[in-house]
Amino acid sequence: MLKTFKMGGVHPVENKLSAGKAIEKxxxxxxxxxxxxxxxxxxxxxVVKRGDEVKVGTIIAQSSGFVSTNIHSSxxxxxxxxxxVMDSSGYKKKAxxxxxxxxxxxxxxxxxxxxxxxxxxxxxxxxxxxxAAGIVGLGGATFPTHVKLSPPPGxxxxxxxINGVECEPYLTxxxxxxxxxxxxxxxxxxxxxxxxxxxxAVIGIENNKPDAITRMKDLTANEPEISVQPLKVKYxxxxxxxxxxxVTGKEVPSGALPIAVGAVxxxxxxxxxxxxxxxxxxxxVERVVTVTGKSVxxxxxxxxxxxxxxxxxxxxxxxxxxxxxxxxSGGPMMGRxxxxxxxxxTKGTSGILLIRDKESKRNEMExxxxxxxCVSVCPMGLEPFLLMTMSEKKLWERSEDRHVMDCxxxxxxxxxCPSNRPLLDYIRLGKGTVGKLIxxxxxxx
Amino acid sequence: MSITLIYTVVxxxxxxxxxxxxxxxxxxxxxxxxxxxxxxxxxxxxxANCGGCGYAxxxxxxxxxxxxxxxxxxxxxxxxxxxxxxxxxxxGLEAVQKAPKVxxxxxxxxxDLRPKTNAFDGAKSCTAASALYSGETGCAFGCLGYGDCVxxxxxxxxxxxxxxxxxxxxDEKCVACGACVDACPKDLFELRKKMPKDRKIYVACRNEDxxxxxxxxxxxxxxxxxxxVKECPFDAITMENNLAFIDSDKCKLCRKCVAVxxxxxxxxxNFPPRKIKTEKVAEPTSAGPDxxxxx
Numbered sequence: 001m002l003k004t005f006k007m008g009g010v011h012p013v014e015n016k017l018s019a020g021k022a023i024e025k026x027x028x029x030x031x032x033x034x035x036x037x038x039x040x041x042x043x044x045x046x047v048v049k050r051g052d053e054v055k056v057g058t059i060i061a062q063s064s065g066f067v068s069t070n071i072h073s074s075x076x077x078x079x080x081x082x083x084x085v086m087d088s089s090g091y092k093k094k095a096x097x098x099x100x101x102x103x104x105x106x107x108x109x110x111x112x113x114x115x116x117x118x119x120x121x122x123x124x125x126x127x128x129x130x131x132a133a134g135i136v137g138l139g140g141a142t143f144p145t146h147v148k149l150s151p152p153p154g155x156x157x158x159x160x161x162i163n164g165v166e167c168e169p170y171l172t173x174x175x176x177x178x179x180x181x182x183x184x185x186x187x188x189x190x191x192x193x194x195x196x197x198x199x200x201a202v203i204g205i206e207n208n209k210p211d212a213i214t215r216m217k218d219l220t221a222n223e224p225e226i227s228v229q230p231l232k233v234k235y236x237x238x239x240x241x242x243x244x245x246x247v248t249g250k251e252v253p254s255g256a257l258p259i260a261v262g263a264v265x266x267x268x269x270x271x272x273x274x275x276x277x278x279x280x281x282x283x284x285v286e287r288v289v290t291v292t293g294k295s296v297x298x299x300x301x302x303x304x305x306x307x308x309x310x311x312x313x314x315x316x317x318x319x320x321x322x323x324x325x326x327x328x329s330g331g332p333m334m335g336r337x338x339x340x341x342x343x344x345x346t347k348g349t350s351g352i353l354l355i356r357d358k359e360s361k362r363n364e365m366e367x368x369x370x371x372x373x374c375v376s377v378c379p380m381g382l383e384p385f386l387l388m389t390m391s392e393k394k395l396w397e398r399s400e401d402r403h404v405m406d407c408x409x410x411x412x413x414x415x416x417c418p419s420n421r422p423l424l425d426y427i428r429l430g431k432g433t434v435g436k437l438i439x440x441x442x443x444x445x
Numbered sequence: 446m447s448i449t450l451i452y453t454v455v456x457x458x459x460x461x462x463x464x465x466x467x468x469x470x471x472x473x474x475x476x477x478x479x480x481x482x483x484x485x486x487x488x489x490x491x492x493a494n495c496g497g498c499g500y501a502x503x504x505x506x507x508x509x510x511x512x513x514x515x516x517x518x519x520x521x522x523x524x525x526x527x528x529x530x531x532x533x534x535x536x537g538l539e540a541v542q543k544a545p546k547v548x549x550x551x552x553x554x555x556x557d558l559r560p561k562t563n564a565f566d567g568a569k570s571c572t573a574a575s576a577l578y579s580g581e582t583g584c585a586f587g588c589l590g591y592g593d594c595v596x597x598x599x600x601x602x603x604x605x606x607x608x609x610x611x612x613x614x615x616d617e618k619c620v621a622c623g624a625c626v627d628a629c630p631k632d633l634f635e636l637r638k639k640m641p642k643d644r645k646i647y648v649a650c651r652n653e654d655x656x657x658x659x660x661x662x663x664x665x666x667x668x669x670x671x672x673x674v675k676e677c678p679f680d681a682i683t684m685e686n687n688l689a690f691i692d693s694d695k696c697k698l699c700r701k702c703v704a705v706x707x708x709x710x711x712x713x714x715n716f717p718p719r720k721i722k723t724e725k726v727a728e729p730t731s732a733g734p735d736x737x738x739x740x
Contacts, residue, residue, distance in 0.1 A: 084654075090578020092585060339563040339578065362566045391573070422568040429576035 002207055004232035005242040008379040010412045012235055012333060014208060018172045018292045018299035023180055025303045026316055028100050032075050032307030033085045034060065035095040038346040039136040040143045041067030046096060052079045057106035057283050060096045063131070069144045070134035071096075074285035074305035076104040088329035088336055088343050095344070098307070110280035115183055119191070119278065126195040126278055133277030134284050134347075138269030139163055139174075139238065140330060142348040145270055149195045151259045158262035160193050160201040161247055162271055164216070165231060165238035167206055168331025171351040173288040174268050176301045178205070178212040182219045185268050188275035189226060196264055201226045202247050203268070208233045235333060236410040240265045242379050254406050269350075289313060289345055293354030295321035304345050311341045313352050325360030328353040333411045366419035374413035374423055380406045384413035384423045391430035396437055404430045405438070482535055483507045489531040490524060495599045497522040497622025510536065517541050523600075523620040546621035546636040548602075548614050552588040553649035553712060555609035559584055559663040575630040583662030586651040588612070588633055594625035616643050637693040644698055645714040646691060653686040660708065667710040673702035 037043035044061035054060060054073040061071035077100045084092040105111055121129070131146040151157055162185070166174040178185060189201050203220070205213050207230050220226045229247050231237050241252045243265055250261040258265055266274075269287065276282040285306055292299040297318025304313060310327065314320050320341075328335040329349055345352075374384040382403060390399040404427060413423040486507035494502040498521050500509055510519055516538050521528050526542050533540035559582045565574055571593040579585035590610040595603045602618035603625060605611075612625075616639075626634040633651055648667055652659040656668035669687030681695035682702060691702070691711070703713045 084658075086579075092579065336578070337563075360566075365569075392570070394572075422573070425568040425573050425577060426570075429573045432576050 002230055002232045003246045004234050004237060005245040005379060007381050008377045008412060009234040009236065009242075010377050010415050011233070012169045012415060014233075015169045015292075015294070016172050016175070016208070017170065017294070017296075018290050018301055019175055019209075021172075021176070021298075021300045023176050023288055023301045023303050024316075026305070026308065026312065028075060028103060028305065029308045029312045031080065031097060031099050031309075032305060033083075033095040033097045033309070033342075033344045034071060034074060034307035035085065035087050035093050035344065035346055036061040036071055037093050038071065038142060038306070038348060039069050040141065041065065041069070041147075043094065044068060044071045046082055046094070048073075048079050048082075048096060050079055050081050053077075054079060054098060055104045055106045056285060057109050060098075063134075067144060067147055069136055069146070070132060070283070072134055072283040072285050073098060074307050075100045077101040086340055086343055087346065088338055088349065090336060090339055095307075108281050110282065112280075115187070116279040117187055121278065123195045123197060126191055129278045129281075130195070130274055133273070133282070135270065135273045135277055136284070136347050137267055138273060138287060138347065138350070139267035140334065140348050140350050141240075142346075145266065145274065148264055148266065149192070151196075151264075155259045156262065157196045157198050157259060157264045158200070159248060159264075160189065160196055160198050161243055161263055161265040162189050162192075162201060162203040162268055163238055163240070163243055163265055164203055164205040164209075164212065164268040165243060166209070167233075167235045167238040168333055168335075168350070169235075170292045170353050171290045171331045172292070173290045173301055173350055175209050175212055177272055177288055178209070178268055179215055181272050182215050184275045185216075185271045186219050186223065186226065187279065188271035188273070190223075191274050191278050192264075192266055192271060193225070198264075199225050203228045204231050204237075204243050204247055205229070206231050206233050206237055235412065236379055236408065239379060239408050239410060241408065254403055284347060287345075287347065287349070289349055290351040291317040291354075292351065293321065293324070293356070294359075295323055295356050296354050297321070304349075306347055307344045309341065310338060310343050310345065310352055313345065314341065314354070321354060321356075323356050323358075324354045325357030326355040328355060333415065334409060362422070363420040365421055368419055368421060371418060373416045373418065377412040377416045379410060379412065380408060382407060384427060385421075387430055388421065388423045388426040391426040391433075396430070396433050399430045400434045400437070404434050407431055480511050483511050485535045486510050486532050489528060489535065490521060491528065493523045493599060493620070493622075495523060495620070495622040495624060497620065497624065514538070522546065522622055525620075545639040547616055547619050547639045547643075547645075548621055548623075548625055548634050549637050549645060549647050549649075550588065550612060550614060550633055551635055551647065551649055551651050552586075552611065552631075552633050553665045553710070554582065554584055554587040554663045555611060558665050559587060571628075572630045584652055584654075584659070584666065586631060586653060587663065588631065593628045593630070594634065597624040597628040599624065640693075640696075640698060643715045645712070646696055646698055646700065646703060647693070647712060648689045648691055648710055649712045650710045651688065653688050655687055659687070665709050668708055670707060672705045672707065673711060676701045676705045 042065040045064045046061045048060045055076045058073045059070050060073045063070050077098050080097045080099045082096050085095040087093050127149050135145040136142040164178050193201050203216055213230050216228045244263045252258050252261055273284050289304045290301050291313045300317050326337050329338050368385050387404050407427050411424050487504055490503040492503050498506045500506040520543055525545055529540040561581045562583050565581050569591050571589045571591045574589050580589050588611050592605050594612050600618050600620055602615045603612045606613050621636045650667040652666045659666035660668050667688050671684050673689050674682045674684050679695050679697050681692045683690050703711045
């Protein structure tokens with residue numbers, strides 16, 4: 001039986017144009033710029049300087065706290081400079097720019113395709129390897145994985161959820177990964193289970209990927225501890241809290257982490273990265289990125305080194321179509337339009353979407369007609385129209401009382417609004433400001 | 446019939462008289478003694494209720510004046526020194542004289558000088574846009590041009606110029622209440638001391654990028670070359686984060702900094718044209734935006 005979350009949700013057109021395209025390796029670019037803040041938490045501290053020789057896998061920035069992670073060089077070559085570059089967030093951030101020369105890997109990294117299934121490492125060692133490899137959540141939120149695997153005292157994980165939902169329209173990177181690297185994902189899942197000390201894992205996959213469901217079911221046929229759960233096609237089914245609700249039936253309380261209901265959620269991409277880190281000593285230096293769009297000549301799934309400029313990806317997919325109006329890093333619902341094509345691919349870039357000009361413009365904003373559609377589609381049970389007004393009027397305390405911090409920024413409200421109101425823009429502003437107020441209050445106490 | 450009427454009148458009058466007596470005693474007993482000077486001060490204030498003084502409105506400011514019993518920390522920017530003298534007269538205190546101020550926009554990145562690199566299609570509000578990304582141009586520090594400052598100005602002193610895409614301050618109407626300073630998410634407004642004949646010299650830039658990057662994104666950006674700092678005979682200019690700042694308290698309007706600025710980031714307003722002898726030196730600025738129409 002198909003499961004899903006109860007509250008809200010929308011049905012955008014799927015447009016999975018690149019679902020049938022196998023993952024290809026993108027040729028190495030001439031230069032890469034690797035931002036030091038590719039994850040949620042403190043930016044890493046740069047440990048290389050101009051002129052340093054680096055290899056693939058050399059640490060170029062060290063984790064600078066518990067919620068932070070290491071950044072590795074994704075290419076071999078010489079550090080050109082350390083400068084501020086524009087990234088997909090729309091702000092300039094510190095990055096290490098490396099001139100590529102050859103493709104030499106650090107010693108000890110296994111670059112072969114051999115599948116290794118067994119390990120003698122214990123939970124602690126696995127976690128240490130994950131931290132050393134700089135692995136973050138590859139679903140897009142880029143939360144450091146080693147933090148997720150270290151539940152706070154008094155809380156224990158009961159179940160591990162592997163997120164293969166990929167509910168964003170257009171994106172197919174997780175889908176392809178499940179088809180091509182399914183066995184590795186299963187090993188990664190087992191490693192994550194060992195690290196967490198749980199004996200149950202569920203792989204959630206949306207029902208629009210029947211081939212991935214069959215493949216994963218085949219692979220887990222002899223694994224009684226891992227099950228595959230097909231899920232109803234509804235956006236945002238892949239949201240962490242929505243997935244937990246769908247699979248376990250439990251609701252994560254407002255303001256709490258998934259561990260509060262005994263669940264830990266990791267993306268299939270993360271599970272694959274964990275496999276590579278633990279079994280092959282390979283740090284997170286590349287990921288699968290979907291390059292797609294209705295006018296794109298060859299929508300494709302590319303294995304891309306972190307730091308590659310978006311231009312290279314667009315070129316590989318047949319060049320920039322003439323009618324492109326907007327280039328989005330991520331999916332159409334949650335992604336951000338990039339301000340320049342020199343933006344580098346980061347650990348969180350799941351797709352590059354080229355939207356046609358006529359589809360890229362928002363319609364004229366009209367007054368709110370109080371139809372309540374935004375309220376009925378909000379998967380978190382919030383009142384988006386109210387949160388938007390509060391942000392407009394700068395009523396931050398009231399906005400906090402109305403749980404603005406629970407917003408998962410899925411964009412269902414803006415998607416459904418018949419008056420074309422920029423609900424999510426204002427809610428993001430509210431979230432940002434309220435977040436700052438909360439942090440200021442915490443640091444005072 | 447007539448009896449009913451008489452009863453009604455008598456009973457109602459009796460109730461009225463009893464209620465009047467009760468109300469009189471209650472009002473005597475619970476009377477709040479309010480300083481009559483509060484009303485007088487409120488009368489003397491401009492009743493703009495703009496909040497420029499830091500209080501919720503003119504009444505709150507009047508209450509604060511009476512409660513503080515000294516005026517050194519209180520100033521109504523709208524009424525200015527005259528108004529403060531009146532208040533001082535009512536309270537029998539000494540008023541602190543302050544130089545009047547005026548708001549200036551520290552960005553001169555007009556559409557021509559600061560080319561757009563992308564187009565923003567979201568919420569038409571500076572605060573919302575700046576929460577999302579750094580802006581439509583290569584400069585992450587400059588004016589976004591959606592007019593949050595115009596919306597908050599109670600005195601009709603700010604207007605968007607559609608040609609430049611920047612707001613313009615009307616010196617006559619600006620009372621330096623500071624509402625625009627708070628509204629601007631890029632912190633572009635500054636309240637500067639009003640100089641004789643409304644003359645102004647200020648760095649119309651907030652770009653903290655390094656010189657090359659700043660110049661690339663905007664022709665009139667401050668590139669942090671420090672030429673003005675060396676030139677200033679009054680030590681009025683400081684350089685911080687690749688950005689020059691002219692202290693309006695120290696500036697003597699000599700215009701030497703304007704002449705040396707290689708990008709024209711330092712703006713002079715309401716000055717008579719330079720003498721022929723110095724005109725050559727002043728050329729970089731005249732290539733910049735025409736400031737005369739702002740007067």
